[in-house]
Amino acid sequence: MLEQLRDELIEVCHEVYRRGLSSGSGGNISVRIPDSDYVIIKRSGCSLGRVQAVDCILIDIDGNLVEGQGKPSKEINFHLGIYRCRPEVGAVLHAHPPYAIAFANTYGSLPLVTVSARAYLKQVPNVPFAQPGSEELARLVIEQYQDTSINTITMVEHGAVTAGKNLWEAYDLMDYLEDNAKIALAMLQIKALGGKL
Template identity: 45%
Template sequence: MENHDALTSLKKSLSSVSRLAYQRGLTTGTGGNISVRLPGGNLVLITASGVSLGETDETNLISVDLEGNLVEGSPGFRPSKETPFHTLIYRIRPEVGAVVHVHPPFATAYAVRGLAIPLLTASSYGLEGIPLVDYAPAGSRELAEYVQAAVTNHPRARVFLLKNHGLIALGPSLTAAYDLADLVEGTAKIGWLSSFIGANQ
């Protein structure tokens, strides 16, 4: 009963964080995927493939195990195509409770150019050393392997930029991972805006 209540509560939280990420402009179309570790640690609730984060609700979330095998989900919905890197992260980092993967425009623009996001504000100083993961097609085994290597090689990193793609933010909770993704995007925006001020003076 306790676990059932926890599952219901996490479904609500995952739905609302997903819709918030979409409304906030952290992703567009059907891009991005978000997951949360379930009580017990060996199962993950993740957003569905082909469903916009803006349309995510309790009826289209999927449960998988840490190998990515389907455990529970409504008929007609499949887990996100990026499920392999989500489950790899949970296996490598037992302290991670949630993974937010989005395509926010300013942070992604830095990832496209292969440039570090300038950390210019007090709230961004703790973001130092964001690794850049090499490009591989979205949903590919290769991308999951690149993410696995980056997460393993940077055991303290909580944010990863994906070349020509977006970012991944890790946190102990959904709120923490979401806030981190939002902070990285806000930081990238300030970096871009401030580069224009005084540039022609």
């Protein structure tokens, strides 16, 4: 099970990078080992596009390193906080989707303009700016996820967080979020042109 989840984590990391949802070493992804208090998370400082098995470390629910080398992502506190308050969550994905960030910075919350966004995202709260890796940011994120209807949030100047039953569900939510943001931008541009081609 551990090896299978690690391989899946690597695949999702590469897909997030390929899709342009994070650049450089930004973003972090974790997966909970079912029926346990253990989590596999990408180590800090590694690009999602180059993640290998050695970059996936095992920690316990308190953040202690159990297996592997390197430091867990600096956003470990909100990953673990979501797992603690939402036992049904099996994976947490934090990425830097550019269009979603643009809307979070400009409008405060992202309008849901597609059927898929309304069906799967339902609502997307926007967390005000807090320093990445800080206790304040972790607190703000965890507060949102205490509502069991929330599975996606945006963070001003920072990115987005999705929580799913598994890694691919968390990935799909991030994909819906960014696709919705692109369509919302296109709608604004069309309106600015007076709705004419």
